[in-house]
Structures are given as structure tokens and as C-alpha cells.
Amino acid sequence: MRHAEITVHVNRGSANTLEASVESLETHRDAAVVLRGHERPAHVHCRLDGDLDGVARIDGPNYYVEPDEVIGVPIAVDADRIDEPQTGELEVVTGYGAESIAIDLTITPGPPSVDVDESLSKPNRPHAASDGDEPSPKPQSPLVDRLGPRLDLETSTVAVVVLAALALAIATATAATVGGPITMVGLAIVAGGLVVALWLLLQ
Template identity: 55%
Template sequence: MLGTEVTVHVNRGSADALEVATESLEIRESVTLLLQGHTSPAHVHCRLAGDLEYVATIDQANYYVEPDGVTAVPIGVDADAIEQPVEGRLEILTGYGSESVSIDVTVVPGTPDIDVDESLSEPARSEPDPTALDSAVDRLAAVGLDPATLAVLALGLVAVGIAALTAATVGGPIATVGVAIVVVGFAVALFLLVR
């Protein structure tokens, strides 16, 4: 039974009589004990017994209950501090202990706190569309060429292009031999990467 209020009738029908509305209670939050006065005033003592006293508190133990009045007794419960149910009793006494009732109380663990930061209020960012270069690299990688091989291939083509432009500008047999050396070096590097 989950609830936040429990009523105990005091002096209903006879002096020093106690009647409880429920004999057991399952809670995960603070509860209020309502002492409902009837024919005559009374002094009522409330206490926690068993393991309940480790997870619950009562502000004070003794209460004066007016006839036809209601006295609220707040019982604080710290269910967040436990990982498994805790059992105990709430004992209510009157007539200097001559009359008593008890309520079996089970405190169940509370729901864990979930930290929510401001990033949850922002829309999720999608990945940007791939560029033409990214698409070309992905297609070549699917063929079996990794990005390092592609980088060497690009640098080799740039080196051959620069050598050819230099040979065309300078002219002569020595420039042609230089271009041939660059082309052979590029071919050897490409062969070693691909095999």
C-alpha cells in the first residue's frame, strides 16, 4: 500500500483507546501520521522501532491530542539512501504505555535521481554530407587502396608534373633524364605500396 497519510483514532469509545486504520504500510516517501482525537484529550507517544529508525525520523516523540481535533505527526523518510527494502514498526502509545498499537512499515528504495543537463534540450546534430573528395576517397578505399597509398599517389603525380614542366621549360637531355628519374622513383614507390 502506497500512501502519504495514516490515521490513528485516539480515545474513540473509551479512554486510552487506540485504533489504527491500517496495520501495515509500504512507503518510499515521507508520511504523515494523523492522530484523530475523540471524546477526551490524550497524550500520545510515537516512536520508530526496528531498522525503520535508520531511514526515518519523527520530529518529536510526545504529542497532545485535543478532543475532536487532529494532530499531524510528520515522519521523514530517506528512501534514496537505501538499496533494498527496510522493515520496522511505527509504535503509538497512550495512557503512559498502557495502550499501544503498531504499524508494520516497509520502506522501499526510491527512484534514482537522473541528472539532466541542458544538452538534452538541443536538437541532435546530424553528420554533414560528405564532400566530393570524401566520396572519391571512400570509393578508392572500397577498391582496396587506403588513404596513405592515395596520398603517395597524389604526391607522386604532382612530382612527375613538376618534373615534366621543368624539363619542358629548361629543355635538353639532362632535363629529360631528370624527368625519367622522377618517373622511375614514383613507379617504384607505387609498386612497394600496392604489393
């Protein structure tokens, strides 16, 4: 995130002059003073006053600014330590105290952190059966439940009828070819057995 910046022109137009780009600054994050040198070199001192102790700090306060040189002076801000705004001044001095400017500086509390439930980031997974659990059977429609036994019965019935008809046809052909009372008796026994078998199957 980009820092808030305050630009201070040093010796622009004449010696021992300071011009700030803003009169006040409000921030909850780190800031910086940008010293821009102009016609003449100068010693510049930066300091913080007011209720900013422990909330903001300048680690290196003293700078020597050459003409056309740009120096960034970092201001470290710790907004997490406060619950309400803290106000003070950023003072920039040059010419060994001959010229100074003060910029109102307000440090505000940082934005509240948002706690994210970690379970929301995990995809939902279907319940896996344990080693002792049997897999759940697939649901069937009521129509399949009603027709299943009936279809099985009709299939077996058709198979038996076909086999019976085939056996009866073979017996009839044999009786017609061979002839004789014994053959006719055998044909009658086969036909009777088939009738009994069909009757038992349909019960």
C-alpha cells in the same frame, strides 16, 4: 507530492483506546501519522522501532490530543540511503503505556534518477561560416548551368544585330537622299564592316 498518511483515532468510544486506519504501510517518501482526538483528551507517544534507524525519524514524539483535535505527526524518510527495503514498526502509545498499537512500516529505495542529455534540449543550428570562410554559393540546376552561357551569347548577338540593322538603315537612307558615288562607297564600307563584326561575334 502528497505524503502517505496513517490515521490513528484516539479515545474513540472509550478511554485509552487507539484505532489505526491501516495495519501496514510501505513507502519511499515522507509519511505522517494523523492523530484524531475524540471523547477524551489523551497523551500520545509515537516512536519507530526495528531497522528504521537512519532511514526514518520522528522529530516530535510526544503530543497532547484534545477532543475533536487533529494533529499531524511527520515522519521524515530518507530512501536514498538504502539499496533494499528496510522494515520496522511505527508504535503509538497512550495512557502512559496502558494502550499501544504497532503498524508495520517498510521503507523502500526511491526510484532511480534519469539522466537527461543536455544536448537533446538544444535546437540544431546551421553551421555558421567563420570570418575567413566564404559563403557557400547557392546550388543551381543543371539546366540553368547549360543555358546560362547560351542565353548570354544570344542576348548580346541580338543587340548587335539590332544595332547593325539600324546603322545599315540609316546609311541606306542617307545614300538614297544624297546620292553620288562617294555615298555609295560609304554605304558599302558600312555594310562590309557590319558583316565582319557579325562574323567575329558568332565565332
